[in-house]
Amino acid sequence: MTVHIDDNLEQRPDGAVACRHCGTAVGVAAEPLRDALVRERDPQDAGPSVRAEPAHFTDRRVVLRLTFCRGCLTQLQAEIVPADEPSFRTRNLAVGR
Amino acid sequence: MPVIPVAGSEEFANRPVSPAETRRAVSDAVRLHDVDAAAVEAVDPLTYEVIRHRLTSITEEMGEALKRMSGSVVVTDCNDFDAAIMDEVGEVVQVGLYNTQLAASLDMAVNWTLRNRCRRPGIGPGDMFLCNDPWVGGGLHQNDVSLFAPLFVDGEIFCWTGAVAHQVDLGGVSPGSWSVAGTDVFWESTPIPPVKIVEGGEIRDDIEDVYLRRSRVPRLVALDLRAKIGANNVAHERLRALCQKYGAATVKAVMRRTMDDAEARLRAKLRELPDGSWSSVAHQDSARAGDREIYKIVLNLTKTGDRLTFDFTGTDPQVDGLINCTYTGLRGGIMPVVLTMLCGDIPWAPGGIARCLDIVSEPGTINNCTFPAGIGKASVASAWATTNVTTECLAGLLDSHPEHRQRLMSACCGTWDFALLAGVDQRGGGFVTMLCDSMAGGLGARADSDGVDTGGLAVIPMGRVADVEMNEFAFPMLYLWRREEPDSGGAGRFRGGVGASSCFIPYDSPVGGVHLVVSAPGKALPLAPGVSGGLPAGTQYDVLLRSTAIRDALAQGRIPTSLDEVGGERELVPVHLETGMGPDDVYYTHWQGGGGYGDPLLRDPAAVAADVAAHKVSRRGAEEVYGVAFDEHGHVVEAATRDRRAALRRRRAGLENEEVPA
Numbered sequence: 001m002t003v004h005i006d007d008n009l010e011q012r013p014d015g016a017v018a019c020r021h022c023g024t025a026v027g028v029a030a031e032p033l034r035d036a037l038v039r040e041r042d043p044q045d046a047g048p049s050v051r052a053e054p055a056h057f058t059d060r061r062v063v064l065r066l067t068f069c070r071g072c073l074t075q076l077q078a079e080i081v082p083a084d085e086p087s088f089r090t091r092n093l094a095v096g097r
Numbered sequence: 098m099p100v101i102p103v104a105g106s107e108e109f110a111n112r113p114v115s116p117a118e119t120r121r122a123v124s125d126a127v128r129l130h131d132v133d134a135a136a137v138e139a140v141d142p143l144t145y146e147v148i149r150h151r152l153t154s155i156t157e158e159m160g161e162a163l164k165r166m167s168g169s170v171v172v173t174d175c176n177d178f179d180a181a182i183m184d185e186v187g188e189v190v191q192v193g194l195y196n197t198q199l200a201a202s203l204d205m206a207v208n209w210t211l212r213n214r215c216r217r218p219g220i221g222p223g224d225m226f227l228c229n230d231p232w233v234g235g236g237l238h239q240n241d242v243s244l245f246a247p248l249f250v251d252g253e254i255f256c257w258t259g260a261v262a263h264q265v266d267l268g269g270v271s272p273g274s275w276s277v278a279g280t281d282v283f284w285e286s287t288p289i290p291p292v293k294i295v296e297g298g299e300i301r302d303d304i305e306d307v308y309l310r311r312s313r314v315p316r317l318v319a320l321d322l323r324a325k326i327g328a329n330n331v332a333h334e335r336l337r338a339l340c341q342k343y344g345a346a347t348v349k350a351v352m353r354r355t356m357d358d359a360e361a362r363l364r365a366k367l368r369e370l371p372d373g374s375w376s377s378v379a380h381q382d383s384a385r386a387g388d389r390e391i392y393k394i395v396l397n398l399t400k401t402g403d404r405l406t407f408d409f410t411g412t413d414p415q416v417d418g419l420i421n422c423t424y425t426g427l428r429g430g431i432m433p434v435v436l437t438m439l440c441g442d443i444p445w446a447p448g449g450i451a452r453c454l455d456i457v458s459e460p461g462t463i464n465n466c467t468f469p470a471g472i473g474k475a476s477v478a479s480a481w482a483t484t485n486v487t488t489e490c491l492a493g494l495l496d497s498h499p500e501h502r503q504r505l506m507s508a509c510c511g512t513w514d515f516a517l518l519a520g521v522d523q524r525g526g527g528f529v530t531m532l533c534d535s536m537a538g539g540l541g542a543r544a545d546s547d548g549v550d551t552g553g554l555a556v557i558p559m560g561r562v563a564d565v566e567m568n569e570f571a572f573p574m575l576y577l578w579r580r581e582e583p584d585s586g587g588a589g590r591f592r593g594g595v596g597a598s599s600c601f602i603p604y605d606s607p608v609g610g611v612h613l614v615v616s617a618p619g620k621a622l623p624l625a626p627g628v629s630g631g632l633p634a635g636t637q638y639d640v641l642l643r644s645t646a647i648r649d650a651l652a653q654g655r656i657p658t659s660l661d662e663v664g665g666e667r668e669l670v671p672v673h674l675e676t677g678m679g680p681d682d683v684y685y686t687h688w689q690g691g692g693g694y695g696d697p698l699l700r701d702p703a704a705v706a707a708d709v710a711a712h713k714v715s716r717r718g719a720e721e722v723y724g725v726a727f728d729e730h731g732h733v734v735e736a737a738t739r740d741r742r743a744a745l746r747r748r749r750a751g752l753e754n755e756e757v758p759a
Contacts (some may be wrong), residue, residue, distance in 0.1 A: 003371060006496040007544065007590065007629035007695040039751045043622065047722035048584045048715055049635030050623065051687070056669055057621035058382055058389045066749060073746045075630040075696040080622045081380065088378035088395050088411070091493050095371045 003095050005032060008069070008076050011093050024071025030092055036076055037068040043080050050080070060084065100281050100415065106468035109232040109290055110460075111209045112424065113451070119186045119208055126215035129185040130253040136350045137357070148343060148351040149444065155335045156180045156193035159328040160559075163260055166324035168317055170571050171263050174563035175533035178262035180328055182336075182352075183207055183245075185254045188448030190352040196263075196557045197433040197445075198480060199241050202425035203259040204448065205234030207245050210291040211254075218293050222249040225295035225329060227308065227322075229267065230288035231423040232468055237476035238422070239286035240264050240274055244325035246295070248333050250345045256352065258332040260325040263476075264318050266529040268311030272519035273529055275473050275614050277673040278386045280417040285473040286311060295326060313519070314529050356449030363443055363453050364403035370501060374399040375493035379482035381463075381512075382621035383672035384418025385471070391621060392416060394464050394482045398490035407431055407487070408457040412464060419616070421466035422475035422483070427458055429476070430483025433556035438491050438504055474616055477513030484556055485511065485624060488541070492628045495544075502544045507593055507692030509548070509555045510538025511624030511634055514688035517614040523573045523605040530572055532599070532686075534579060537562040539586050539594030539690025542631060547704075548594030548691035550713060551581055573611060575604035577647075577657055582635070582687055584718040587623075589631030589693025590700050595713050596635065598687035600663070602647055603678050610682065615639060615674040619689055631693030632722070639670035642683040660685060697723050698742050702733045721745075 002012050009032055010020050017032040018025050027034035040063040044050045054062035060082045067077040077089060114122075120129060159180035164173050171177045179200035180193040187207030192200045206228045214220060225246040228235040235243030245259035267286035270276040276284040294304045305322070309315035340348050376397045384392060395411035415421045422430075431454065436445050443450070458465040464479040466472065488508045495505040514535035522528040540552035553560050565576045577600040587593035603611040618624065619637035626633045645665030650657055657663045663683050678684060705725045708714035719725045724745040726737035747753055 004497060004499065004502075006493065037750055039749070041749070041751075045749070046632055047588060047718050049586075049588070049632070049690075049718070049722075051636050051638035052620065052669060054621040057672060058391055060389075060391055060621075062391075062622050068750045073750050073752070075698070075749070077630060078627055078632045080633055081378070082391050082622075085378075085393070088376055088393075089489075090376040091373065092375075093371050093373040093497060095373070 003093060005091060005093060008074055011095065019069040019071055019074060021074050022069060022072035024069050026069055026076065032091055033067050033076060035070065037070050039066050040064065040083065041066065046080060100417065100470050103468050109230055110467065111205050111233045113205060114208055114212065116186045116188065119211055122212040123215050127220050128253040130250060130255045130345065130349060131185070132346050132349045132353065136346055137353045140347060140350045140354060144343065144347065145351055145354060148339065148348055149355050151339055152182055152191045155332050156182060156191050158335065159258065159260055159332050160193050160195055162331040163262065163324045163328040166320065166327045167262070168320045169265055170563050170567060171265055171531055171533055172321065174561060174567055175536050176557065176559050176561050177533065178260065180260045182332065183257040183259065184352050184448065185256055186211060187257060188356060190355055190446055190448060192445050192447055194558045196560065197436055198429040198476065198556045199236055199261045201429035201432040201447065202234035203243055203245060203261060205425060206243055206291060207257045207259065209233050214291060214293070220247055220254065221297065223295070223298035224293055225326060226291045227294040228289060228291040230290045231425050231472055231475060232288065233290050234425045236261050237426045237429045237480045238472050238474065239267055239288055241476065244322065244329065246329040246333065248336055250340055255340070255345055255349065256336065258329045260328040262321055262325065264321055265531055266313040267318065269473065271614055271675055272313060272612055273517035273531055273614055275515065275517060275616055276419060277614060277616050277675050279419050279471050279473060280385060281471045282469040285419065285471060313527060355444050356446045358449070359444045359446040360449035360452045363439060363450055366439060367400060367403045367405065367453065369498065370400060370494055371497050372401050375490040377486040377489040379485040380622055380624065381420055381478055381482055382618045384416040384420045386673040386675065388418060392420070392463055394479065394486055396486035396490055398494065400494055404453055404455065406455040406457065409462065409464060410457060410459065412462040415461055415463050415466035415470045419471040419473040420478035421463050421470040421472050422479035423472060424465050426475045426480035427456065427464045427483055430464065430480045431487050434484055434487040434491055437555050437558065438495065438506060441504060477515060481512050485626065489626055489628065496629060506543050506555065507541030507548065507587065507628045507631060507694055508625040509540045509691045510535065510596060511689040512619050514637055514686055515616040516686050518572060518574065518611045520573065520611040521606050521608045525607055528572060534562055534599045535688035536560045537597055538688060539596045539634060541625065541691035542587065542589050542591040542593045542694035544694060545591070547592045548586060550586070550594045551597050552594050573604055573606035574601045576601045577683070581712065583712050583715045585635040586690035586713065587625060587627045587632045587634040587693030588697040588722045589627055590695025590697065591693065592708065593625065593634050593691030593693045596688045596690040598685060600683060600685045602683050603680055609680040610678045613676050613678050613684065615670055618672050620672055623689065625689055625692040627693040629694055630696040632697060634690040634692050637689055638687040640685040641668040641670055642666065642685065643668060644681050645683050647681060647683055698746060702738050706731065706733050
């Protein structure tokens with residue numbers, strides 16, 4: 001059975017995770033975003049919501065880390081985090097495995 | 098100086114204890130009322146519902162009583178308090194709808210009191226215990242003072258009631274007990290483990306003096322103490338009447354079944370959801386004044402069958418500063434989200450709901466710190482960050498179910514924008530107050546709709562923001578504005594609710610200015626994450642404008658509406674700051690909105706246009722983040738929007754020069 005993981009992702013019976021908008025495979029159940037496209041940009045590229053540069057407040061570099069479907073470039077995950085940290089955001093549905 | 102372990106403090110490192118173990122510990126020191134399973138089974142459905150709803154209304158009455166007697170705007174106008182009814186060993190049967198974070202560990206405080214105070218000084222009718230020791234329970238930081246009272250029926254402890262409220266000052270280095278330069282708890286208000294402050298219905302003057310002597314506003318705190326006594330008295334009056342009408346055994350049976358029902362219904366809901374795990378991270382910038390580090394809380398939520406396991410392995414060690422929280426803060430970060438996101442249709446009986454939850458956390462981490470770590474800001478620091486990771490993980494869980502996903506919500510607001518004013522008020526008396534304007538935070542976006550603009554805080558369902566006029570009446574301040582801020586809600590297919598800003602000046606104080614304490618993270622990075630590709634909410638942004646000509650402007654009948662119009666010398670306010678505000682200084686504080694849901698480029702362009710018209714999103718935000726093109730009348734141009742979105746889709750992915758399907 002194919003199940004939805006969230007607004008953009010679905011998990012297929014074989015455990016493959018695909019984009020719900022274009023069907024492109026982006027990962028597997030244990031790593032749903034394994035094959036997705038990841039880009040890091042300046043936090044203020046998130047738009048006017050980021051009011052001031054992080055350097056005013058911290059010495060660590062902060063990045064806007066965006067994850068996209070390689071097929072249709074839908075934004076699958078967005079976070080503003082210290083650049084030296086890996087992404088701690090994961091999900092792992094136990095169905096279909 | 099690094100935190101050094103304190104021998105003897107382990108006595109207060111409280112953890113939940115089972116009812117059976119509690120009964121063994123109490124033994125014959127005090128009699129505890131009980132009913133057997135047959136009595137619980139025997140209650141008919143109608144009686145059950147009537148009594149259960151009566152218990153709910155009693156917690157509301159407790160809140161009303163507290164508000165009517167308190168003199169603190171934080172309580173009377175902002176609802177930063179809560180109340181609960183607990184069974185004879187402290188399990189929470191019904192929690193009030195006010196600040197559920199505060200009441201999340203009342204059970205632990207009551208249970209500790211039973212086990213540690215039942216012989217000396219003893220627990221009798223008319224007694225009430227005060228506690229503001231977050232290592233024991235009853236609140237998240239020392240300002241959360243709880244007062245809980247056993248109700249005796251026929252010589253047995255039938256149940257407990259408890260009220261907890263934020264007190265504006267209980268001593269410590271800085272006004273408001275928020276010592277922003279502090280490194281450990283000894284900079285802060287001294288935690289008070291459970292102490293019998295009301296004995297046989299009378300306040301013990303000696304204990305009250307010990308309690309109030311530390312405060313900069315003892316009369317206000319004394320009034321709040323009486324307000325909490327009143328709340329417990331009201332509850333006891335109502336509960337006695339309930340017992341007289343239905344019999345104590347029946348009322349207790351309803352209490353048991355309420356918790357059992359909540360547990361069973363939550364388990365049933367969890368079984369409908371897929372098994373799996375979801376991980377998240379919540380950051381906090383700066384642990385104290387001058388600190389520029391960023392700290393993290395990591396959560397891995399596992400759902401298996403009808404259980405949830407919250408595993409915080411990977412969270413940073415506790416730090417020198419005021420942002421740590423104790424285990425009670427950790428619980429206070431979890432339960433409110435479970436209540437609001439999973440239990441909207443289930444009785445709010447945490448005593449039953451908690452049976453479905455396991456917590457894995459290492460002592461010595463920033464959301465499970467050991468004594469004497471600094472915890473002065475715990476409630477809106479590590480406890481709140483715990484709320485954020487819990488929100489994101491539970492949202493992920495719900496998002497995987499076609500029906501339950503309608504209940505998810507992204508993180509709201511991200512943190513509390515703490516600004517505290519102290520000094521001499523317009524009547525010549527000393528004052529301290531926490532500005533509660535950020536109670537109007539933006540709520541997170543949902544899977545099918547936008548977050549509520551300035552809708553409040555999910556953990557404080559009945560939180561309110563005081564009227565501008567009330568703040569101006571109560572304190573020596575004058576607002577230039579309080580208004581929603583465009584772009585502060587996280588962008589997404591569904592937008593996070595916008596936050597807001599306030600701008601004010603010291604006004605009418607006989608000494609001219611006021612003392613200002615700021616503790617407001619989320620400036621180096623936003624703290625309310627988005628879900629499912631949605632962007633985080635905006636960052637916190639506070640500015641002090643020194644030596645302005647604001648008095649002249651007001652004298653000329655002009656009220657500035659922007660920082661540029663205010664003028665003066667701008668100071669970007671760091672996360673933590675303690676300073677003075679002179680009569681010509683202006684303070685601008687801008688708190689966060691809620692996280693977004695889904696890719697912003699999937700948002701209906703008409704909704705974006707409506708946001709621009711309503712000043713929820715700026716024109717720049719609409720164009721650069723949502724990729725919407727407008728004509729000169731502000732109408733959406735569909736073809737240009739398609740082109741703009743296609744280009745933006747490539748540009749944000751760093752593929753400007755590559756061929757990619759639109």
